[in-house]
Amino acid sequence: MTIAGLLGRKIGMTTYYHDDGTAESVTAVEVGPCVVTQVKTDARDGYEAVQVGFLAASKLNQAEAGHQTRSGGKFEHLQEFSVADLAEYEVGQELKADVFEVGESIKVTGTSKGKGFAGVVRRWNFRGGPKTHGQSDRHRSPGSIGAGTSPGRVWPGTKMGGHFGVEKKTIKGLRVVAADVDNNVVLVRGSIPGGKNGIVRIERQGK
Amino acid sequence: MDASALIERKPLDHIQDFQPGDTVTVNLRIVEGDRQRVQAFQGNVISGKHRIAKSPLPGDTFIVRRVSYGVGVERIIPFHSPNVESVKVTRQGKVRRSRLYYLRGLTGKKARIKERR
Numbered sequence: 001m002t003i004a005g006l007l008g009r010k011i012g013m014t015t016y017y018h019d020d021g022t023a024e025s026v027t028a029v030e031v032g033p034c035v036v037t038q039v040k041t042d043a044r045d046g047y048e049a050v051q052v053g054f055l056a057a058s059k060l061n062q063a064e065a066g067h068q069t070r071s072g073g074k075f076e077h078l079q080e081f082s083v084a085d086l087a088e089y090e091v092g093q094e095l096k097a098d099v100f101e102v103g104e105s106i107k108v109t110g111t112s113k114g115k116g117f118a119g120v121v122r123r124w125n126f127r128g129g130p131k132t133h134g135q136s137d138r139h140r141s142p143g144s145i146g147a148g149t150s151p152g153r154v155w156p157g158t159k160m161g162g163h164f165g166v167e168k169k170t171i172k173g174l175r176v177v178a179a180d181v182d183n184n185v186v187l188v189r190g191s192i193p194g195g196k197n198g199i200v201r202i203e204r205q206g207k
Numbered sequence: 208m209d210a211s212a213l214i215e216r217k218p219l220d221h222i223q224d225f226q227p228g229d230t231v232t233v234n235l236r237i238v239e240g241d242r243q244r245v246q247a248f249q250g251n252v253i254s255g256k257h258r259i260a261k262s263p264l265p266g267d268t269f270i271v272r273r274v275s276y277g278v279g280v281e282r283i284i285p286f287h288s289p290n291v292e293s294v295k296v297t298r299q300g301k302v303r304r305s306r307l308y309y310l311r312g313l314t315g316k317k318a319r320i321k322e323r324r
Contacts, residue, residue, distance in 0.1 A: 016265070021289050
């Protein structure tokens with residue numbers, strides 16, 4: 001398999017024991033089955049890639065439905081992945097967990113959990129104010145946000161409190177600990193962004 | 208789907224039912240270089256319990272404490288670790304709490320646990 005990755009759904013975390021007794025924290029991800037919905041060729045699209053669909057869609061607008069009937073199947077999520085050899089793929093082909101090899105280095109992209117309106121300590125790792133020495137009301141305050149009359153304004157991009165989470169995050173340097181092709185599950189070393197049932201993009205990492 | 212359900216959970220037949228306060232012998236596989244042997248570790252269970260009917264999850268552990276040459280030694284043992292050869296209950300203890308961390312501050316006669324009959 002030469003495809004760069006697949007779409008998956010986070011199942012949750014657990015512990016995996018190797019035969020020598022060492023334990024690893026792993027995240028179980030349901031990968032696929034993804035179905036090839038379109039093959040993008042250099043001649044037609046200007047680049048080479050494979051578009052895959054993941055999870056059956058309950059509702060599609062007409063434009064989406066039109067594209068997808070040609071592609072055979074209705075999917076909630078469509079994404080493209082680069083491939084080394086375009087000839088290996090055709091529309092309707094099913095891709096399973098065996099795309100990944102055990103021990104392979106991967107990166108996982110997902111949407112992080114929402115944290116709501118978060119203060120600067122949580123959002124930007126500010127230290128907050130002193131706990132003692134007569135301090136009041138400033139234990140988690142941001143402190144100064146800039147100079148005075150000059151520039152006379154707050155610089156754009158200044159770190160402040162605000163909405164935190166629900167961002168696209170990529171975790172690199174993860175590893176496939178085990179792959180179960182029958183159940184389409186891959187165990188990934190460590191944690192990945194998002195909550196349970198979150199959609200994630202797993203990609204092989206360039207070495 | 209539940210992540211812990213995915214990992215094949217071997218039945219823990221080699222681990223006898225125990226509860227906190229029990230004295231157990233844990234046979235652990237120790238690898239020394241290219242040799243491996245089984246080492247027994249006997250002590251009181253101060254945390255965690257095992258019931259065959261309610262199998263522990265992959266990440267669950269229990270703690271066994273013993274006093275060895277006057278030094279308290281505690282081992283945190285994962286139920287599902289392949290290094291656990293067997294767990295045998297040698298004495299059932301009568302205790303009133305589920306975590307016996309108070310034993311850490313006691314020595315000698317005070318650190319005894321009554322036997323359950």
